[in-house]
Amino acid sequence: MTTQDTSTRRRVKLYALNADRQWDDRGTGHVTSSYVDRLKGISLLVRAENDGSLLLESKIQPDTAYQKQQDTLIVWSEGDNFDLALSFQEKAGCDEIWEKICQVQGKDPSVDTTQDLVEESEDERYEDLPDSVPPIELPPCEISRLEEISELISQCLNTQIRKEKLAVALEQENYIKKLLNLFHMCEDLENQEGLHCLFEIFKNIFLLNRTQLFEIMFAEDTIFDVVGCLEYDPVAGTPKRHRNYLKQFSKFREPIEIKNPDLLAKIHQTYRVQYIQDIVLPAPSVFEDAMLNSLSSFIFFNKCEIVTLIQEDEKYLDDLFSLLSDLNTPLDKRRDSVLFLKEFCSYAQLLQPHAKEAFYKSLITLGILPALEIILNINDPKIKSASIDILTTIVEYSPSLIRDYTLSQYTNPEHDEDQCLLNITIEQMLSDSEPELGGAVQLMGVIRILLDPETMLASANKAEKTDFLNFFYRNSIHILIEPLLKNTVNDKPANEDYHTVQLLGLVLELLSFCVEHHSYHIKNCIISKDLLRRILVLMKSTHTFLVLCALRFLRKIISMKDDFYNRYIMKGNLFAPVVEAFVQDIKILCTYVVENFGKVFEEIQYVQTFKNLRSKYDQHQDRIKDKEKGFDTMLSNLRNQRYRRDQRQPPEEEEMWFNEEDDFEDVPATASDLDNSISKIMDKKSELINGPIKLHHQHHHHHHQSLQIHGSQQTISSHTVVNTNNSSSSVNESNNNMKSTETVTSSQVQEQEKDETNAVKNATSLTDVSYENTDSSGSKLLAEVLDETPFDNENNSFSDESSSKSDNEVIDNNVKDDSLSIKRNVDKDVSLKKSLVDYEAGDSDEEENGDDSPAQKKQRLA
Incomplete structure (x- = not known):
């Protein structure tokens, strides 16, 4: 047996279970079992294969429960809630270490568990x-x-x-x-x-x-x-x-046929087990969830094995990327290939760090980035979404891979700089057609990572930051700000649809990030393109969130405390668009700014904006005081009118009440016209009644109106008396000041009815009139308090001056209402006079009042 065979057999991956019950990859190395003096016992040692560092040193305890799983896994626990696992490359290596563990503990190697796990009391x-x-x-x-x-x-x-x-x-x-x-x-x-x-x-x-x-x-x-x-x-x-x-x-889709039966079986099994865990099994309780950690481990190790088997099949990967890069690939075939690659990269996230790096480097060598340039431009939602996910996965793991590839494209004279991966990414962000801009937001995050200097490896490549930022501001920034410049040509945003302003918000967020992290390059860009002035045009947008994005960009520039930026702002008076938002009668914001920052703004003299802001604030405060004063006066008048008017009160008070300044400027009637009209009505009423009659009416609130009749050159004025419950009115207010005991005959009453009925007919037949509301003590003051809104007499409410009715229609309605009011008042006077006639004739009143004397009856009727 050679040393190389032993090394391969003992090659393992070390995993540790984290607090979320997920396995963390701790590294790849080679495992041995030997006596360690410091631990005083046989121990498992794992040394990293790249640098020989010690990844694991674990003494084989006699009471520790070791488990062998899937023929290539050994799992055990050290201490409380600290689980470890060794994943062997070959079954033979797992069997050797398992026999050593069983030998130390005195167990039979044929069993899969060396100890019974006891957790009870x-x-x-x-x-x-x-x-x-x-x-x-x-x-x-x-x-x-x-x-x-x-x-x-x-x-x-x-x-x-x-x-x-x-x-x-x-x-x-x-x-x-x-x-x-x-x-x-x-x-x-x-x-x-x-x-x-x-x-x-x-x-x-x-x-x-x-x-x-x-x-x-x-x-x-x-x-x-x-x-x-x-x-x-x-x-x-x-x-x-x-x-x-x-x-x-x-349905299982194969963009390229998988010829390895073990790989094919493992893919099917993993999908089905994942479906069981996510869908089929009922939702576990808190205690049951901990019991299912072996199921999660089963899926985890299956995915790792799938990635390893695919990586070992070099021909399969070559065919896959050839299919992605070929412009003639059918759309369905390309879609399946992209989705397969997305799943492949997702499984690779489970690999250990150095294995991940080797994985992505191999993908770049195979041509994944040129393939992404092609598939990002394909107008298919599934392909585009999957390609964005793949790009995001690569950038989040190692943005330097993308930067190096981009710079290599820039140094290649045959490559079109507009078709480099970075520019394609920016264009795809700006051309996202989704209503929610999900892809644009994801791509903005990718661009932000690529532009972050903190992720640039200065030690590995000292020029990476300088070279990449030079490339970006020379070849890419114009694409990013193009929609911004296009939409701010004039003083107002050219396009205000929701999709456009959302994209502009993403652009402003990226530019704010550049201001914070790129001092020199972004500064030159802002000055040369007058970028801040164009961005502040968006302050006039109707979309509040876009206004706030522009305001945050200015705040980011000011927070840099750079004199270069400050001189640029002063020279261009670039605070003006911001403060205009406060000057445009936004009372709450105006009050807040002046009361909290007034002293600070007083020191700024090179523009008049803050002086105008202070003036606007003072005007607003004066208007509030005037309205409060008018409201107090109105309440005082209303309280006074609640009590009966003293019969001995001189008639001059009523005339002064009519002579108060009116609130409407476009009505031709004047105070003198009102006085003459009132006098005529009073005289006519006196003529109709032979002698003054003493009638004590219940006190009413007064609402006066004048009707000037242009067609007949005749003026009719009515003094309408409105009851507090709006249920009755009378034109006989002047009779309250008369004292008489004379008798009103039936013929006189009939004559009065005839004359006043004719007056009503004449008033209702005329349409060319002008109307003036002279209720200065009531509705006028209340209208001033409520922002000078006119009072609607018909509805007893304040109406908008921009009513859809024309002035003539309003006047006609008022004439009709006044005519009806006059008729009701005449009927009431006739009724009162008939009651006096009946009293003199000794009719029903005598029956109702029993033994009352005639003087008592007359006094009660009065």
């Missing part, structure tokens, strides 16, 4: 010692005994030693295949109870966490039957059709 430990626990006797595998079998397996899950005994019994008696035979019988007989028992049995077998049992269940001839047992979940009710999906709907 001290009392249970003594009860469940291997010598005291007899082997598990399984019931006969019959349909009538399924419930008993299910109960037995469920009870064995309580202790670790019984789980081990049960796993051994199931394996030795070939019990799993016997159970699967019962499954076929129960399914043929449609025995639902038996099928439900089989579901519980196989679910608990998975919880035994035994790799040897997994190998039996996941064999080609048994895996579909196991899936069938797991379809009959009693909780779900209706059986799931997982077998139908795996056999008919899931």
